[in-house]
Amino acid sequence: MTKLLPTSTAGSLPKPSWLAEPEKLWSPWKLEGDELVAAKHDALRVTLAEQEGAGIDIVSDGEQTRQHFVTTFIEHLDGVDFNRRETVRIRDRYDASVPSVVGPVSRRKPVFVEDAKFLRAQTDCPIKWALPGPMTMIDTLHDAHYGSREKLAWEFATILNEEARELEAAGVDIVQFDEPAFNVFFEEVNDWGVACLEKAIEGLACQTAVHICYGYGIKANTDWKKTLGSEWRQYEQTFPKLQASNIDLVSLECHNSHVPMDLIELLRGKKVMVGAIDVANTAVETPEEVAATLRKALQFVDADKLYPCTNCGMTPLSRAVARGKLAALAAGAELVRRELPASMAAE
Known part of the structure; x- marks a missing residue:
């Protein structure tokens, strides 16, 4: 990207009501077979048009072809x-019924590559594709085979690397790994989590990103946030290791959170996707509110490395609210862009 302050979303966008039940995570598909395939492509076209219409610079599939960002x-x-299935504790926050690992894990064929090719054919914009990170994958499963979280994570990292390389070949400009588990299991992140992430990006020439947030705007996450006190310093535990890693971009939650903005300083030198849109609130931000968050962030990240973004995915929101928030993100970024020195804006 040569444009200053290029905007993007962290991940999911609401699905049309004809594809799945709106405003609901894990919503089952309403169609089957060839009709479902066609409906997914139609939904992808719609969400792409909404991003481009709002002025989003780096577009994505909005996870329209996926029921869930990990399990799909x-x-x-x-x-x-x-x-x-077994019931496990997800990110030490809530219980969920999850599938079991019963033997060696492997990827028989590409998972998202055909969808990525379809998206690439629909737009000339840079595209970003999200994959689940190794640590978040193991936290969304019951392991009845490996007996080691770390060993299973390394297996997943190898599989993810295979998928990421093929996504890059399909024309993806940024491969993003979603790792909300990085905000919970700090010792594991520093012991082997970041190393697994680097295995997942091994050999990639495209840009790579890791998304770490405080979760969707669902009750389990909002209740957890209420227990975190007046300052959320979880990022402090992992940012130094990420700053020293080969990851190009780090995506984090900022707007309407209690994350001290100066923690971004720990990433100095990295590109930072600053969350300037609150996905746990249905109120649509004003462009000035977005701009205020970005101005604060510019104290700790250089303008050529600041990527305005959403805090997390927006699947649980209505399409109208999501559209409003996308437009506010783009307009707020433009306000700040105009404030930058003319020499910088011309680069």
Whole structure:
């Protein structure tokens, strides 16, 4: 990207009501077979048009072809039994019924590559594609085979690297790994989590990103946030290791959070996707509110490395609210862009 302050979303966008139940995570598909395939492509076209119409610079599929940002990828892997389900604690926050790893995990064929090719054919904009990170994958499963979170994470990192390389070949400009687990399991992140992430990006020439937030705007996450006190300093535990890593961009939550903005300084030198849109609130931000968040961030990240973004995905929101928030993000970024020195804006 040569444009200053290029905007993007962190991940998911609301699905049309004819594809799945709106404003709901894990919503089942309303169609089957060839009709579902066509409906997913139509939804992808719609969400792409909404991003471009709002002025978003780096577009994505909005996860229109996925039921869930983690399990849809896992569904396509060997070694995981979705009929053998166990209840586990997800990110030490809430219980969920999840599939079990029952044998060696492997990827028989590409998972998202055809969808990425379809998106690439629809737009000339830079595109970003999100994959689940290794640590978040192991936290969304019951392991009945490996007996080691770290060993399973390394297996997933190898599989993710295979997928990421093929996404790059399909024309993806930024491959993003979603790692909300990085905000919970700090010792593991520093011991082997970041190393697994670097395995997942090995050999990639495109840009790479890691997205770390405080979760969707669902009750389990908002209740957890209420326990975190007046300052959320979780990023302080992992940013130094990420700053020293090979990851190009780090995506973080800022707007309407209690994250001290100066923690961004720990990433100095990296490109930072600053969350300037609150996805846990249905109120649509004003462009000035977005701009205020970005101005604060500019104290700790250089303008040529600041990428305005949303805090997290927006699947649980209505399409109208999401459209408003996308437009506010683009307009707020433009306000700040105009304030930058003319020599910088011309680069």
